[in-house]
Amino acid sequence: MQSETGMGDLFSEVTPEVETEKLADGAFLFRRFAESAASLVELIWQIAQVSPFRHLVTPGGYRMSVAMTNCGLAGWTSDRQGYRYAKVDPETGAAWPPMPLEFQRLAETAAERAGFPGFRPECCLINRYEPGAKLSLHQDRDEKHYEFPIVSVSLGLPAKFLFGGLVRSERPRRFRLENGDVVVWGGPSRLAFHGVDTLADGEHPLTGRCRLNLTFRKAL
Numbered sequence: 459m460q461s462e463t464g465m466g467d468l469f470s471e472v473t474p475e476v477e478t479e480k481l482a483d484g485a486f487l488f489r490r491f492a493e494s495a496a497s498l499v500e501l502i503w504q505i506a507q508v509s510p511f512r513h514l515v516t517p518g519g520y521r522m523s524v525a526m527t528n529c530g531l532a533g534w535t536s537d538r539q540g541y542r543y544a545k546v547d548p549e550t551g552a553a554w555p556p557m558p559l560e561f562q563r564l565a566e567t568a569a570e571r572a573g574f575p576g577f578r579p580e581c582c583l584i585n586r587y588e589p590g591a592k593l594s595l596h597q598d599r600d601e602k603h604y605e606f607p608i609v610s611v612s613l614g615l616p617a618k619f620l621f622g623g624l625v626r627s628e629r630p631r632r633f634r635l636e637n638g639d640v641v642v643w644g645g646p647s648r649l650a651f652h653g654v655d656t657l658a659d660g661e662h663p664l665t666g667r668c669r670l671n672l673t674f675r676k677a678l
């Protein structure tokens with residue numbers, strides 16, 4: 459619920475009793491940490507008007523089922539040439555939309571709670587899953603700074619998240635990520651294999667027929 463005081467009370471800096479679940483060494487889940495932030499979803503739609511969601515092509519030539527865009531100083535992108543962070547949106551030829559202050563504050567607050575003070579993400583990758591979309595098991599290795607965590611925010615429809623080990627062959631654990639869940643992945647979990655199972659159909663009051671996911675990264 460939005461109050462006249464703006465978003466200050468939405469990210470639960472004032473709610474010290476948010477429970478912390480430890481998922482693995484360095485990985486912490488704050489359930490519903492961003493739940494009341496309907497404004498996050500609104501900001502995402504605004505970003506997508508400048509840098510639209512697109513289905514990237516992998517270096518291997520596959521079209522990704524997840525649609526992506528970015529905000530911040532650089533954005534993650536992919537094409538036949540490879541994966542990289544680019545300061546210009548290849549789709550528009552212009553800079554990515556700036557990262558909203560609310561995004562930044564949420565990411566920094568969550569990181570600090572998880573024991574990573576001083577996390578100043580300059581990039582935010584935004585994923586949109588429609589029913590049937592999935593993200594295969596992978597590692598996030600395109601950032602310069604593995605010493606900093608990645609902070610993720612799930613919005614809208616729930617997803618089954620796969621969290622594996624440091625080698626692909628390790629069988630992943632599965633858990634559900636729901637609207638407003640924030641996870642901080644750092645330390646020994648930073649390079650863990652992870653993915654998202656095929657999104658089930660559904661309708662969410664905040665997002666409609668999709669799941670949105672923000673990942674905040676120190677990439678440059």
Ligand code: MD3
Pocket residue numbers: 583585593598608610641643647648649650651652653654671673
């Ligand atoms: C575990 N996104 O964009 S967020 C990605 O739900 C990505 O859209 C998923 O994986 C999504 O790269 C998962 C949770 C997440 C993010 C980064 C991680 C889990 C992570 C980095 C290391 C280990």
Ligand code: FE
Pocket residue numbers: 596597598652
């Ligand atoms: Fe990832």
